[in-house]
Amino acid sequence: xxxxxxxxxxxxxxxxxxxxxxxxxxxxxxxxxxxxxxxxxxxxxxxxxxxxxxxxxxxxxxxxxxxxxxxxxxxxxxxxxxxxxxxxxxxxxxxxxxxxxxxxxxxxxxxxxxxxxxxxxxxxxxxxxxxxxxxxxxxxxxxxxxxxxxxxxxxxxxxxxxxxxxxxxxxxxxxxxxxxxxxxxxxxxxxxxxxxxxx
Amino acid sequence: xxxxxxxxxxxxxxxxxxxxxxxxxxxxxxxxxxxxxxxxxxxxxxxxxxxxxxxxxxxxxxxxxxxxxxxxxxxxxxxxxxxxxxxxxxxxxxxxxxxxxxxxxxxxxxxxxxxxxxxxxxxxxxxxxxxxxxxxxxxxxxxxxxxxxxxxxxxxxxxxxxxxxxxxxxxxxxxxxxxxxxxxxxxxxxxxxxxxxxxxxxxxxxxxxxxxxxxxxxxxx
Amino acid sequence: xxxxxxxxxxxxxxxxxxxxxxxxxxxxxxxxxxxxxxxxxxxxxxxxxxxxxxxxxxxxxxxxxxxxxxxxxxxxxxxxxxxxxxxxxxxxxxxxxxxxxxxxxxxxxxxxxxxxxxxxxxxxxxxxxxxxxxxxxxxxxxxxxxxxxxxxxxxxxxxxxxxxxxxxxxxxxxxxxxxxxx
Numbered sequence: 001x002x003x004x005x006x007x008x009x010x011x012x013x014x015x016x017x018x019x020x021x022x023x024x025x026x027x028x029x030x031x032x033x034x035x036x037x038x039x040x041x042x043x044x045x046x047x048x049x050x051x052x053x054x055x056x057x058x059x060x061x062x063x064x065x066x067x068x069x070x071x072x073x074x075x076x077x078x079x080x081x082x083x084x085x086x087x088x089x090x091x092x093x094x095x096x097x098x099x100x101x102x103x104x105x106x107x108x109x110x111x112x113x114x115x116x117x118x119x120x121x122x123x124x125x126x127x128x129x130x131x132x133x134x135x136x137x138x139x140x141x142x143x144x145x146x147x148x149x150x151x152x153x154x155x156x157x158x159x160x161x162x163x164x165x166x167x168x169x170x171x172x173x174x175x176x177x178x179x180x181x182x183x184x185x186x187x188x189x190x191x192x193x194x195x196x197x198x199x
Numbered sequence: 200x201x202x203x204x205x206x207x208x209x210x211x212x213x214x215x216x217x218x219x220x221x222x223x224x225x226x227x228x229x230x231x232x233x234x235x236x237x238x239x240x241x242x243x244x245x246x247x248x249x250x251x252x253x254x255x256x257x258x259x260x261x262x263x264x265x266x267x268x269x270x271x272x273x274x275x276x277x278x279x280x281x282x283x284x285x286x287x288x289x290x291x292x293x294x295x296x297x298x299x300x301x302x303x304x305x306x307x308x309x310x311x312x313x314x315x316x317x318x319x320x321x322x323x324x325x326x327x328x329x330x331x332x333x334x335x336x337x338x339x340x341x342x343x344x345x346x347x348x349x350x351x352x353x354x355x356x357x358x359x360x361x362x363x364x365x366x367x368x369x370x371x372x373x374x375x376x377x378x379x380x381x382x383x384x385x386x387x388x389x390x391x392x393x394x395x396x397x398x399x400x401x402x403x404x405x406x407x408x409x410x411x412x413x414x415x416x417x418x419x420x
Numbered sequence: 421x422x423x424x425x426x427x428x429x430x431x432x433x434x435x436x437x438x439x440x441x442x443x444x445x446x447x448x449x450x451x452x453x454x455x456x457x458x459x460x461x462x463x464x465x466x467x468x469x470x471x472x473x474x475x476x477x478x479x480x481x482x483x484x485x486x487x488x489x490x491x492x493x494x495x496x497x498x499x500x501x502x503x504x505x506x507x508x509x510x511x512x513x514x515x516x517x518x519x520x521x522x523x524x525x526x527x528x529x530x531x532x533x534x535x536x537x538x539x540x541x542x543x544x545x546x547x548x549x550x551x552x553x554x555x556x557x558x559x560x561x562x563x564x565x566x567x568x569x570x571x572x573x574x575x576x577x578x579x580x581x582x583x584x585x586x587x588x589x590x591x592x593x594x595x596x597x598x599x600x601x602x
Contacts (some may be wrong), residue, residue, distance in 0.1 A: 045457075053501060164305075
């Protein structure tokens with residue numbers, strides 16, 4: 001039996017003091033206080049976030065607002081927006097954190113409904129090159145490079161894709177296949193994940 | 200030896216598959232320089248087989264090219280391509296059970312993808328039955344697989360999509376379902392995609408059957 | 421709620437929605453560190469916490485028009501970050517959630533007081549083995565120093581349910597440590 005006595009829990013909650021406990025519970029009370037104090041003491045260790053965090057957030061914000069009407073449209077119910085699993089990168093991939101995937105469904109018209117403009121944004125400050133490979137470009141790692149934007153570390157590509165379903169991944173430095181954490185993903189059959197874009 | 204003769208007949212049917220020379224050359228061109236010769240030969244064979252049965256060939260070609268682009272060994276690429284072929288077959292059967300016009304290869308490809316995303320053949324059949332015009336089967340299945348990839352359990356995916364269709368909402372509403380689920384997940388306190396989907400399904404059911412009207416749900420055809 | 425000096429959160433939010441997006445930097449600077457420790461304890465690593473905080477800010481920007489009470493931006497932001505942490509936990513619960521060595525090193529103190537490294541390691545493991553809900557209440561109450569009433573308001577739940585979680589957490593911490601010491 002390892003449960004603390006209910007009165008000891010009240011002690012830990014700060015509702016009673018050690019002196020309020022009956023003498024037979026004092027030892028258990030002291031043990032409990034030591035335990036919680038030690039756990040809290042460890043957990044109280046300060047956490048320091050990178051000074052670059054602010055710049056990274058603002059880079060993402062600016063990239064979204066680059067087309068002001070686009071950002072506004074994202075809040076409208078008709079917009080298609082997929083931000084599914086942001087930032088699931090393993091630590092080793094943290095440098096290639098993907099920021100955002102923006103989809104803009106054009107105003108409906110017989111012609112426009114067949115294509116959708118998609119903006120891919122990748123935050124990869126340490127990358128030398130970034131590309132997009134998927135079913136829309138025959139998985140050709142050379143076909144769709146992302147370009148550096150004005151914001152440091154931010155890579156972008158804007159594609160007009162046919163409506164339908166597309167699978168894709170980012171390719172960092174020609175070798176590292178990184179699924180887009182901002183989109184849903186499925187098993188690729190090779191032990192990795194492909195991001196899914198449904199337009 | 201009836202079985203053996205049947206098998207031979209089947210093989211003959213496959214070898215006589217109606218893949219035009221132009222189509223074969225197109226496949227060869229797409230694969231040239233992108234996949235090892237053994238994989239190319241396998242894809243050619245499976246594509247001919249698929250075409251003979253009215254199945255789309257593109258998912259097979261794409262999977263082969265993808266695997267090779269990712270540097271995957273040829274035998275693993277072959278296994279993955281065979282898996283896709285099996286999914287196309289299973290999807291076509293499930294969609295037929297739902298009353299799909301057999302020539303809708305886009306829907307079959309979407310169905311195969313949905314199987315890969317976690318739906319089962321029964322789910323595909325149910326979604327196909329629900330997708331009467333103006334709802335396209337291919338679109339419904341793509342949305343369903345996206346929801347599954349987001350983490351919504353398959354049964355709930357079917358429930359949500361069929362409720363929205365039953366409510367008679369515009370086709371665009373179906374397309375927007377993943378975004379709506381995501382919006383709820385972003386706002387809810389620890390809300391899971393499953394919970395978000397359940398909430399949307401309840402809301403759609405309420406719109407389909409407003410309180411006090413006791414209107415029965417439209418039966419599945 | 422207003423931040424430390426500068427314009428009130430509500431005024432900043434309204435300015436951003438009117439198109440002055442650069443002012444979002446004020447909110448980021450104001451609140452970037454406030455819940456960093458919470459996120460780190462919830463996720464078990466500072467790297468994951470940084471990703472979560474960053475992502476929560478980007479999400480909050482995307483959804484800013486839906487912030488119903490701009491004067492309480494930080495309360496709304498906390499819920500987005502919290503949701504992000506829980507989603508991450510669900511995703512990674514089958515994997516070791518630790519950067520144990522780094523965190524223990526960070527917790528080592530030169531005065532060598534109170535706890536041995538071994539016991540600290542056990543404590544850390546015990547905390548990380550709580551459910552996310554239990555750990556959250558523990559962190560908010562015993563690390564961030566909030567009262568049950570304050571936590572209930574922030575998480576939009578009831579005090580009795582928080583107490584239930586907390587009390588289970590006490591028992592579980594004790595059980596885990598005893599198991600380690602046996």
